[in-house]
Amino acid sequence: MSKSHNVWVSRPLFPEVLDHLAQYVGVQAEATERKHTAAELREKLANVDGAIIGLSDRIDSDVIAGNRRLRVIANLAVGYNNLDVPALTAAGILATNTPDVLNETTADYAWALLLAAARRVSSAERWLRAGNWRGGMRFDDWLGLDVYGKTLGILGMGRIGQAIARRAYGFGMPVLYHNRSRLPEDIERECRAAWVEKDELLKRADHLMLVLPYNAQNHHAIGKVELALMKPTAVLVNIARGGIIDDAALAVALREGRVAAAGLDVFEGEPAVHPALRELDNAVLSPHIASASADTRRAMAQLAADNLLAALGHGPDAGHPPS
Numbered sequence: 001m002s003k004s005h006n007v008w009v010s011r012p013l014f015p016e017v018l019d020h021l022a023q024y025v026g027v028q029a030e031a032t033e034r035k036h037t038a039a040e041l042r043e044k045l046a047n048v049d050g051a052i053i054g055l056s057d058r059i060d061s062d063v064i065a066g067n068r069r070l071r072v073i074a075n076l077a078v079g080y081n082n083l084d085v086p087a088l089t090a091a092g093i094l095a096t097n098t099p100d101v102l103n104e105t106t107a108d109y110a111w112a113l114l115l116a117a118a119r120r121v122s123s124a125e126r127w128l129r130a131g132n133w134r135g136g137m138r139f140d141d142w143l144g145l146d147v148y149g150k151t152l153g154i155l156g157m158g159r160i161g162q163a164i165a166r167r168a169y170g171f172g173m174p175v176l177y178h179n180r181s182r183l184p185e186d187i188e189r190e191c192r193a194a195w196v197e198k199d200e201l202l203k204r205a206d207h208l209m210l211v212l213p214y215n216a217q218n219h220h221a222i223g224k225v226e227l228a229l230m231k232p233t234a235v236l237v238n239i240a241r242g243g244i245i246d247d248a249a250l251a252v253a254l255r256e257g258r259v260a261a262a263g264l265d266v267f268e269g270e271p272a273v274h275p276a277l278r279e280l281d282n283a284v285l286s287p288h289i290a291s292a293s294a295d296t297r298r299a300m301a302q303l304a305a306d307n308l309l310a311a312l313g314h315g316p317d318a319g320h321p322p323s
């Protein structure tokens with residue numbers, strides 16, 4: 001039976017989520033994952049009422065210019081720096097994201113990167129797989145950095161930052177954080193975290209995690225000057241957005257030992273990764289997978305679908321049974 005609304009899904013999604021969508025709306029879903037050009041996005045969005053898209057799909061005024069039909073863009077992420085929200089608002093198009101469902105999984109991964117970078121897990125594994133482990137091992141080889149008992153710094157203390165902070169208790173780590181505004185006291189108490197100025201955070205943190213949203217103000221929030229303030233024994237973890245770090249400056253700091261190690265899940269211009277970072281053994285690099293557990297990615301997809309359906313007036317809560 002023909003549906004009153006049609007939607008486009010820009011990448012493969014869990015079949016059960018697509019089936020759920022298809023109960024209410026006509027669905028056209030891409031079978032492969034790839035970055036779409038502005039021209040492709042303009043064409044795909046021209047004849048649909050809504051779309052579920054991913055971070056690599058950049059929706060700006062050019063893409064939606066003249067589009068009279070589109071009513072909602074559901075982003076498959078909590079971050080939405082790929083959307084020009086003022087342009088969407090001006091065009092009367094709703095934008096939705098997937099907050100909360102990924103907080104704990106993303107926080108877990110920030111810790112995975114910190115531990116892997118501090119204890120040299122990736123380079124040790126590469127060394128072992130290359131067949132280098134033959135005649136035992138020197139007692140003073142593969143020495144890493146301690147995490148337990150060190151001071152953890154968190155730059156950006158939203159819901160994911162708070163989930164990271166709560167885990168620090170188990171590692172016996174005092175937490176310092178910086179946010180534009182201080183958290184309410186009860187949350188600070190629950191997270192056992194103390195607010196400090198950004199420079200103080202950079203100087204005092206034994207290890208530092210970046211959990212900021214990306215926007216024009218946060219572009220290169222960690223550059224040459226900020227890296228110079230950090231301890232040379234510090235590990236820097238970024239699970240937020242690539243543009244927050246000046247990757248070229250970080251590569252120099254890591255190479256010269258001015259920052260001990262880094263765990264990076266996001267990169268400026270990803271999927272491209274700065275060539276100098278790829279050369280470094282003290283950088284653990286992963287392809288933007290901090291939220292990628294099976295349960296969490298399914299929950300994000302389901303939330304994006306529910307957001308889209310609600311915006312179009314469908315779904316269990318909207319009182320429109322499948323037609």
Ligand code: DGY
Nearest residue numbers: 076077078079290291
């Ligand atoms: C987000 O949701 O913003 C993450 O970066 C995607 O995994």
